[in-house]
Amino acid sequence: MSKQPNIRGWHWPSKQHIPGIPVRSRLLRQSVLAVITALCCVGLGLGLATATTPPPTLIATGGIDPVPEQLQLGQQLYVRECATCHVAPPPAVLPLQTWANLLPNPNHYGVQITPLQGPVLQTMWNYVRYSSRSRLDNEDDIVRLNQSRFFNALHPGVDVPRPVNITGCVSCHPGAPEFNYRPLRSP
Ligand code: HEC
Ligand code: HEC
Structure with missing residues (x-):
């Protein structure tokens, strides 16, 4: 092994050779290590980036489930x-089929309402369809909240006065007029 004298007079091994490992393979190992380290850093960077970026599409609302951005307009129209x-009931309290009958119908629980149609109905429907669930095939069509197992499922053990009345929601849900069903108060 060649030794080079340095300025202070002691010797420094110019190329350290580890016995048994050829110099070329050591270089190879070092570069493989460097590539792996670089990949890890990129991976970590990406991981951190996704961890700190909030999910872009879902927006929390006062309904039940967060609504994707493209359905926000439908919710506003609703x-x-x-x-x-009366307060707007969150679509989740009734089955999908009830909404499908109700929305385009001018005969509304004994009163006449302006029937929804065209793009307004379609945009609103996309939101309502997303936010409600289908009844089972063997279940009857229902029209009243009082008959709705979906409404009941959202009120486990809650002593809601019967028959359920749409004017009564606000006594326990003070935010209902603003379509916010999260805050609760005892009736
Ligand atoms: C012109 C006034 C008016 C408008 C607008 C209106 N409603 Fe109603 N709604 C009523 C009346 C009146 C009742 C019957 C209340 C009752 O008999 O207890 C009712 C009842 C309901 C019920 C049944 C509540 C129950 O007793 O189970 C639902 C659900 C409902 N409305 C949803 C809607 C939806 C959705 C819209 C918008 C498309 C809407 N309403 C628009 C007046 C209106
Ligand atoms: C007697 C009080 C009371 C009345 C009246 C009442 N609710 Fe509720 N509601 C509650 C309580 C309490 C909860 C929370 C239940 C739980 O999560 O255990 C709840 C939960 C809900 C939820 C779920 C909210 C969430 O955070 O996911 C919705 C939606 C809802 N109610 C809609 C209605 C509607 C619409 C009416 C009127 C037709 C109504 N409620 C009437 C007490 C009431």
Whole structure:
């Protein structure tokens, strides 16, 4: 092994050779290590980036489930059209089939309402369909909240006065007029 004298007079091994390992293979190992380290850093960076970025599509609302951004307009139309005579009930409290019959129907529980149609109905429907669930095939069509197992499922053990009345929601849900069913108060 060649030794080179340095300025202070002691010797420094110019190329340290580890016995048994050829110099070329050591270089190879070092570069493989460097590549792995670089990949790890990129991976970690990506991981951190995804961990700190909030999910872009879902927006929490006062309904039940967060609503994707593209359905926000449908929800706004729903609240605009349906929270005038009474509070707008979140679509999740009734089955999908009930909404499908109710929304385009001018005969509304004994009163006449302006039937929804065209793009307004379609946009609103996309939201309502997303936010409600289908009844089972062997279940009857229902029209009243009082008959709704979906409403009941959201009120486990809650002593809701019967028959359920749409004007009564606000006594326990003070935010219902703003379509916010999260805050609760004892009736
Ligand atoms: C012109 C006033 C008016 C408008 C607008 C209106 N409703 Fe109603 N709604 C009523 C009346 C009146 C009742 C019957 C209340 C009762 O008999 O207890 C009712 C009842 C209901 C019920 C049944 C509640 C129960 O007793 O189970 C639902 C659900 C409902 N409305 C949803 C809607 C939706 C959705 C819209 C928007 C498309 C809407 N309403 C728009 C007046 C209105
Ligand atoms: C007697 C009080 C009472 C009345 C009246 C009442 N609720 Fe509720 N509601 C509750 C309570 C308490 C909960 C929470 C139940 C739980 O999660 O255990 C709840 C939960 C809900 C939820 C779920 C909210 C969430 O955070 O996911 C919705 C939606 C809802 N109610 C809608 C209605 C509607 C619509 C009416 C009127 C037709 C109504 N409620 C009437 C007490 C009431």
